[in-house]
Amino acid sequence: MSGAESVGDERSAADIDRTPVPDADVCVVGAGPAGALVADRLAGDREVVILDAGPRFDPADRLARQERAIRPSYGRPDVWGVGGARDAHENAGDRSYPLNHARVKGVGGSTLHWQGMVMRLHEDDFNSGTARGVGPDWPIDYADLRPYYAEAEKELGVAGASDNPYAPPREEPHPMPAFEPSYSDSLFAEACEELGIDMHSVPNARNSEPYDDRSPCVGYGTCQPVCPSGAKYDATVHVERAEAAGATVIDRAPVERLEHDGDDRVTAAVYATPDGERHRQEADAFVVAAGGVETPRLLLMSASDRYPDGLANGSGHVGEFFMDHLFAGAGGTLDEPTRQNHVGFYTSACDQFYDEADAEQAPFKLEFFNYAGPSPVEMALTGDDWGDALLDRLRDGYGDHVAMGGLVEQLPDAESRVTLADDRTDDRGNPVPRIEWTVGDRALDTIERANEIQVSILEELGADVEWVAGPDATGPAYHHMGTTRMSDDPDSGVVDADCRTHDLDNCWIASSSVFPTSGAMNPTLTIAALALRVGDDVASWLAGGS
Amino acid sequence: MELTRRDAAAALAAIGATGGVALGVRRAADERSGGPGGEEVDPAWDGEGLPGDEAVRTAMTAVARTVYPDAVSGIDAFVEAFLDGRLDGSPHGEGIRAAVAEAESAARSWYDAPIADLPPADRDELLRELGADVAGENPGGTTAERVRYYVVNELLLALYSSPTGGELVGIENPQGHPGGAESYRRGPR
Numbered sequence: 001m002s003g004a005e006s007v008g009d010e011r012s013a014a015d016i017d018r019t020p021v022p023d024a025d026v027c028v029v030g031a032g033p034a035g036a037l038v039a040d041r042l043a044g045d046r047e048v049v050i051l052d053a054g055p056r057f058d059p060a061d062r063l064a065r066q067e068r069a070i071r072p073s074y075g076r077p078d079v080w081g082v083g084g085a086r087d088a089h090e091n092a093g094d095r096s097y098p099l100n101h102a103r104v105k106g107v108g109g110s111t112l113h114w115q116g117m118v119m120r121l122h123e124d125d126f127n128s129g130t131a132r133g134v135g136p137d138w139p140i141d142y143a144d145l146r147p148y149y150a151e152a153e154k155e156l157g158v159a160g161a162s163d164n165p166y167a168p169p170r171e172e173p174h175p176m177p178a179f180e181p182s183y184s185d186s187l188f189a190e191a192c193e194e195l196g197i198d199m200h201s202v203p204n205a206r207n208s209e210p211y212d213d214r215s216p217c218v219g220y221g222t223c224q225p226v227c228p229s230g231a232k233y234d235a236t237v238h239v240e241r242a243e244a245a246g247a248t249v250i251d252r253a254p255v256e257r258l259e260h261d262g263d264d265r266v267t268a269a270v271y272a273t274p275d276g277e278r279h280r281q282e283a284d285a286f287v288v289a290a291g292g293v294e295t296p297r298l299l300l301m302s303a304s305d306r307y308p309d310g311l312a313n314g315s316g317h318v319g320e321f322f323m324d325h326l327f328a329g330a331g332g333t334l335d336e337p338t339r340q341n342h343v344g345f346y347t348s349a350c351d352q353f354y355d356e357a358d359a360e361q362a363p364f365k366l367e368f369f370n371y372a373g374p375s376p377v378e379m380a381l382t383g384d385d386w387g388d389a390l391l392d393r394l395r396d397g398y399g400d401h402v403a404m405g406g407l408v409e410q411l412p413d414a415e416s417r418v419t420l421a422d423d424r425t426d427d428r429g430n431p432v433p434r435i436e437w438t439v440g441d442r443a444l445d446t447i448e449r450a451n452e453i454q455v456s457i458l459e460e461l462g463a464d465v466e467w468v469a470g471p472d473a474t475g476p477a478y479h480h481m482g483t484t485r486m487s488d489d490p491d492s493g494v495v496d497a498d499c500r501t502h503d504l505d506n507c508w509i510a511s512s513s514v515f516p517t518s519g520a521m522n523p524t525l526t527i528a529a530l531a532l533r534v535g536d537d538v539a540s541w542l543a544g545g546s
Numbered sequence: 547m548e549l550t551r552r553d554a555a556a557a558l559a560a561i562g563a564t565g566g567v568a569l570g571v572r573r574a575a576d577e578r579s580g581g582p583g584g585e586e587v588d589p590a591w592d593g594e595g596l597p598g599d600e601a602v603r604t605a606m607t608a609v610a611r612t613v614y615p616d617a618v619s620g621i622d623a624f625v626e627a628f629l630d631g632r633l634d635g636s637p638h639g640e641g642i643r644a645a646v647a648e649a650e651s652a653a654r655s656w657y658d659a660p661i662a663d664l665p666p667a668d669r670d671e672l673l674r675e676l677g678a679d680v681a682g683e684n685p686g687g688t689t690a691e692r693v694r695y696y697v698v699n700e701l702l703l704a705l706y707s708s709p710t711g712g713e714l715v716g717i718e719n720p721q722g723h724p725g726g727a728e729s730y731r732r733g734p735r
Contacts, residue, residue, distance in 0.1 A: 002558075002631060003638020005685050066560070070703070070722055073683045073695060182730045208727070218724035220560070229724065342719045342730035370730055376715040377706040377722055381699045384679040386613035387670075394706070394715045 004067035004074060007081075008058045018273040020281040021049040021248045025542055027269050027283035029255045029298065032109020033524060034510035034531040035289030036238035037155060041535025043245035046542060049281055050239065050247060051271050053254035053294070054106030055081070059236075062228040069222050072381050079225045080104040080112055085427035086254075089293075093416065093436035097324075102478035103291060107251055110291065110478070111234040111524065113225035115345060116205040118158050118525040120149050123168050124355060125363065125519035133359040134442070135411050135517040139488040139497035142168055148529035153203070156233045156528060157211040160203030166351035167200075176208045178347075179217075182370045183339040184402060185348040191460035192350070197453070199368065202349040205233040205524070212237065221375070223344035253279075256430055258286065258302040258311055258507070266311075266507045272428050285538050289510040289531070292322065292480025296418045296513065297433045299484070299494075312484070312501035312509075315491050319419050319483050321412035322435065323518045324476035326443050328364065328450035329469040331372050331403030332458055338402050341375045346405075353453065354520065362409040362446040363520040366453065373401025402463050404454040407477055409520040410443045418483050437476070444471040479523045484513040498537045499530060506541070510534045549620040553708035554627035560707040560722035593654045596643050599633050605646045608662040610701045612669045617714060618705070628704045638696075641685055645696035648689050652676055673698065 024047045028035040031052035039048050057080070068074040077083045077100045089099045104112045123142040128135035146169075153160070153174055160174030178201040181189070185199065192199050206223070207216045217231040227234070243249055253271040259280070261267050268280040288295050296319035302311035310318050350366040357363040376398045385393060410416075416438040420431040451470050458465050469475075487493025490502035495514050501507045510531040512523045591601035607625045614621055633639040653661045653672055661669060673679060677690030683699045684691035703722075705711035712720030716734075719725030 002634055003636050003641070005641070006636045006638050063560075066722060067703075070707070071683065071695075071699070073685060179727065180731050183733045186733075217727040219719050219727045219729065220724050221719070221721040337716065337734035339717075339730065339732065339734065341717060341721055342725070343727060344721075347730075375721040376712065376717060377703065377720050380702045380706040381683065386673075386679070386698065386702070388615045388617075390613070390702070391615040391617065391714060399716045 002064070004064055004071055007061040007064045007068070018250050018253055018279070020279050021047065023047055024049045024281065024283040026285045026287065026538060027051065027281050028287045028289055029269060030109065030289035030291065030294070031107045031235065031239050031249060031251075032289060032291060033111050033235040033238070034527050035109070035287065036235040036242065037528055037531040038287050038289060038510050038535045038538070039242035039247050040238040040245070041532060042539060043242040043247040045539070048242060048247040049283065050242070050249045051253045051255050051269060051281060052105070052107055052249070052251050053086070054104070054251065056107040056249065056251040057112070062226055065226045066220065066222050066228050069225050070375075070378055070381070072378070076101050076225060080106065088424065088426050088432045090421045090424055090432060090434040091437075092434055094438045097435045097437040097476060099293065099433070099435060102476065102480065103293070107239050107249060108234045108236040114234075114524065115224040116232045117345070117522040118153070118156060118203045118205045119521040120168050120170075121519040121521050121526050122354060122363065124357065125517065125521070128517045132357050136485075136487065136492070138516050139486055145526070145529050145533070146171070148532045149525065151532055152525055152528035155238070155532070156205045156525070157207055157214070158203045158205055158525075159208035161201040164200040164351060165198065166354055174203060176211055178202075179204055179206070179208050179345070180347065182343075182347050184370060184372070185368055187334070187338065187402070187461060188348065188368045188457065191457050194460050195456060197350055197457065198352050199348045199350055202346060202367070203525075204345055206345060207231040217343070219343055221341060221344045221371075254428060255290075255298055256301060256428060258288075258298065260304065260306070260311065260504065262306070264504050266504055285506045285508070285542060287508045287510050287534060287538060291511055292483050292513040293418050293433050293435070295509060295511050296483040297420065300420050301430060307503070312494055312503045312507060314503045315494055317414070317485060317492070318494055320414045320417045321482035321485050322416045322418050322437060322480070323410045323412055323482040323515070324437070325407040325479050325518060325520060325522075326410055326439060326447055326474045327469055327477055328406040328408055328447040328454070328474065329404060330451055330454040330458055330465060331369070331401060331467050332463040332465040333373075333400045334402055334461065334463050335400065337399050338372065340370060340372045340401055341398075343370055346370050357409070360442060360445065361449060362411070362442050364406055364408040364446050364450045365520050366450065367405040369403040369405055372403035374398060402458065402461065404457065406450045406454065407520045407522070408443050408446045408450060409518050411440050412482050412485070412517060413438055413440060439474075444474075447471045447474055477522070479512065479518070481512040481515040481518045481523060484509050484511070485516045486514040487516065499534045500537065508534050508538060547618055547710055547714060549618050549624035549705070549708070549710050551623060551627045553710045554624050554631075554704070556723055557628055557704040557708040558631040559724060593650055593660070596647050597650065599629070601650075602633060602643055602646050603629050605650055605661045606642075606697065606701065608664070608669060609649075609673070609697055612666060612673065613698055613701055614705055615714065618710070625701065625704070632700070641692070642696045642700060645692045649673075649676060649693050649697060
C-alpha cells in the first residue's frame, strides 16, 4: 500500500494476547534502547517480559512514514503517531517543552526518530563537581563505563574513527569505519584551519557498511525522523533479538502503577490493554526504562501508604533535575554550491572547546551540518507556484546554504522538574506529566560563546550569516535527562551506582533519567552502556548476588 | 532533461509503493477497479461517478504538463509509470481518484471540456480557480486542499524526489531518494 495516509492503525484493537506472562523473572517497562538492551542481555537465561505503552510498528510502513516526514500536511509527531489523549502533558516552566516532538512511544522508542549520533561522555563529565566546580560527581567514573561503551558501540553498530584528539581514551577501533567527510566539510576545513580550529569525524549509529544483517546507508536523507533502510540503528534490533531468545513483548500496554510488598520489593506492574482491561505482571526483578519523563511519572503514580510521595522517592528527588541539551547554531549562505541535504546526518564536528568547561562555562560541542537550508522536495510542496516559476524558486532557495550546530550542557536544577498534573488526565484517567523546564545562566552564556565561534568560522568561510540561534532562540535537543538521578547517598539520589533504586531491592532504572549531570554529548550511547551494565547487575542479583 | 521510467521507479521507491506492481505493465483489472464503495467505473469515463485508472492517468498527465517545468520531457511515461504504483487500491490511490474526479467535474462544468483537452492556460487557470495554488495540502480537507494533496503535490512529490527532478535543482540525490551515501561527498559538477 502506498501513500502517507496508508500507515497501519496500530491503535486499533487486535487479536493479540496481552495477558501477563507467568513466572517471569524480569519485567522491563519500556521497549526503547535501554529496555531493549536489558531484555536482550537477560532473555537467553531468564523469562523476560517487556511492556510498552505504544504500538509495535509495521516495518512495511516506513516509506509511508517517510512520506509523512516530507509532506507539509503532517507534523513531526504524526510520523510515529505521537499525540492525542494518550500523550497529553502540561508545561509550566520558564520555557515550553515540546514533549511530543521529542519522543516516540512504541517498540523501538525514540530511536525510531533519533538522528543516531553516539559519542561517549568525557571523563570530566563524570566528575563535574570536582573537575569543573559545579554540579554533582557521578558515583561512577569513565573507567567504570569504558568497557560498556565499547560493548554498546558493537551492539548498536557505530561507524567512527580515532581521529578526534579530544575524545576520551578508547581501547579499540569502532566497529565500522567512519563516514567520510562531506563536500561542505571540506569548505569548513579551510576556514577552520585558518582559525586554528580542529575538525574531526563523528561516531554515527548508522551503517557505513553492511553490519549486523542490516543495510549500509543508502542516502534517503530523512534519518530524523525515519530511516526506511534500517541502516540507522533503532531499538527494534534488540527487541527482536530478545524475542528470538524467548522474551515476550506486550505492546500498547501502558504501565500505570508499580505495586510493592512490605519488604521493599516491587511485586507487579499494573498495565492497561486496548480492550480496557487491566493486568498485573508479576516478576522477581523490575527494570524501568521509560525515559526521562515517563519514568518519574510512573514512580510518582505508584505512590502508596508506605511511599506516599511516590515509589523510590525517599530522597524526594524523583522528577527533579530535568535537563536537556541546549541547541546553539548559526548559518547563512555562500556564493558557491554547498551540496546540502543529500544525507540527514553530519560527518564532522569539533570537540576542541568541550573540556575548557568550568563553573562559568559549560561543556559544548560544535557540529558542521550537511543539511543546511531547505530540502528542495519539501519546498516544492508549499507555495503558490508551479511549473517554471516553482523551479526558479527552488533554484534560488537551494544550493548555497551552510550551517553549524552545537549542544551545550544544562546544569541540574531541582526547580527544573517533572511532576504530575493536578487535574489533567490521559486517555486512561491517569495524571499527565507536568514539565517545568528552566535553563540557567551558565548554559545561556555558553550558548553565546558557541555562537561566537560559529559566526567566526562562517565569516572566515565568507558566508553571509543569516541566522544565529542564541540564548533567546535556543531549544532542547530532545534528550530527557536527570529525573531519577544516580547517587551513592540515598538522600541525594534515586538510584545507586548500579542504577538500582535505593528504596526497593529489586527495581532498577535504565535511562538517561539517572544522569546526575548531562555533559554535552548526545546521551544514547551512555544510555546503552548503562543499560548493559544494568543487565549484568540484574543477572548477578537473580543468580543470588546482592 | 528527460524523465524516465527509472525516475518513476525511484520516486516510487522513495515515497512508497509496494504490492509488486510491475512498472509499465497495466493490470488487467485496472478498468474494473472501483472506488472505496465498489462503485463501478467506466473506462470511457464521461465525468459521472469515479474515473477509472486510465482516465486518472490521462488527467494527471495533463496536470503534470502544467505543474512541471518546461525543462522536463518524458512526462507521459513518467506519470503513468508512477501512477501504476500509486493506484494500488490503497486509501491514497482512491484519494487520487476522488480528487481527480472533482477537478474533472470542475473542468467540464466551467470549461466544457475534460482537463486533458484544455489549452495550457486554461488548465493553469482551472487549478487556480479550484484554489489548489494557495491551499495547503490536506488529504481530509476542502476540495482545494485535497486537489493540492492528491493531484498537484502528488505530481510535484514524484518529480522532485526523483534523480532527474532533483538534478534540475542541483541535487541528484534528493531527500526521499535512496541515491547512496556517496553523492554528499562530491563537489559541484
